[in-house]
Every structure is written in structure tokens, then in C-alpha cells.
Amino acid sequence: xxxxxxxxxxxxxxxxxxxxxxxxxxxxxxxxxxxxxxxxxxxxxxxxxxxxxxxxxxxxxxxxxxxxxxxxxxxxxxxxxxxxxxxxxxxxxxxxxxxxxxxxxxxxxxxxxxxxxxxxxxx
Numbered sequence: 513x514x515x516x517x518x519x520x521x522x523x524x525x526x527x528x529x530x531x532x533x534x535x536x537x538x539x540x541x542x543x544x545x546x547x548x549x550x551x552x553x554x555x556x557x558x559x560x561x562x563x564x565x566x567x568x569x570x571x572x573x574x575x576x577x578x579x580x581x582x583x584x585x586x587x588x589x590x591x592x593x594x595x596x597x598x599x600x601x602x603x604x605x606x607x608x609x610x611x612x613x614x615x616x617x618x619x620x621x622x623x624x625x626x627x628x629x630x631x632x633x634x635x
Contacts, residue, residue: 513623514536514538514540514541514544514624515537516535516536516537516609516625517537517627518534518606518626518628519532519534520629521605521606522630522631522632523632524631524633524634525598525633525634526598526599526600526633526634526635527598528598529594529596529598530595530598531592531593532548532595532606532629532631533592534546534548534591534592534593534608534626535590537589538589539589541586542566543612543613544565544610544611544612544613545562545563545564545565545612545615546562546563546582546608546609546615547560547562547608547609547610547611547615547617547622548561548609549606549607549609549619550602550604550631551605551607557607557619559573559617559618559619560572560573560576560593560606561573561576561580561581562615562617563582563583563591563615565612565615567584567586569615570582570615573617575601579595579596579597579598580593580594580595581593581596582594591608593608598631598633600634600635601633602631602633603631603632603633604630604631605631606628607627607628609622609626610625611623611624
């Protein structure tokens with residue numbers, strides 16, 4: 513089991529940028545694929561981006577492709593989500609999640625989750 517702590521959320525104007533960070537407690541962070549998901553009250557949690565254990569493979573939802581970039585620094589036990597050209601519809605609580613080795617886009621396949629960080633995009 514790995515403890516995950518997200519940070520970097522906040523209030524930003526439409527068109528602006530934020531970088532989210534997720535720090536993992538595990539000393540074996542390098543074996544975990546990491547994902548970012550988001551949720552709006554009353555809606556299901558949706559996939560945003562994922563990265564394989566070594567960073568070679570990344571996945572993005574169609575809604576963020578070209579605007580968001582997922583990356584990781586295994587030396588710092590940290591995964592990042594760089595969010596550019598933010599839109600009102602990006603407003604949500606963002607969660608990072610971990611699973612062993614292989615990145616997927618399905619939230620039910622991730623076994624450890626952070627508490628989330630809120631992102632609000634204003635007009």
C-alpha cells in the first residue's frame with residue numbers, strides 16, 4: 513500500500529495553468545503506474561491521464577489531450593500533472609492513484625488513492 517498526497521490545486525482563470533503534484537510514501541514508487549482522475553459532485557470519477565512505471569507510456573482522455581501533460585520523477589517519488597489552457601469544465605477535485613507496473617485508464621484498476629486537490633477554473 514502506498515500513501516498519496518496531492519497538492520497544487522487552486523483557483524485559476526480560464527486559459528491559465530496549474531501544476532498538480534502527487535507525492536507517494538512508498539520507497540518502491542518506481543514500480544507503480546500512476547493515474548490522475550477527477551470528479552465533479554454528482555458525477556462519476558473520470559480518467560484524466562496515466563503514466564507507466566518508467567514513464568515510457570502515457571495516456572490521456574480526449575478532453576485534456578494536448579492541454580495536460582503527465583510526468584513523473586521517480587527520484588522524488590512524485591507524479592505531476594501540468595494543466596494548460598484550462599477551461600471552465602476542468603473544474604473538479606483531482607485525485608492521483610497508483611497501481612503496480614501497467615498504466616490503465618480504468619479507475620477500478622487502481623488500488624491506492626490520494627485525498628484529492630480541488631481545481632476551480634473561473635471565467
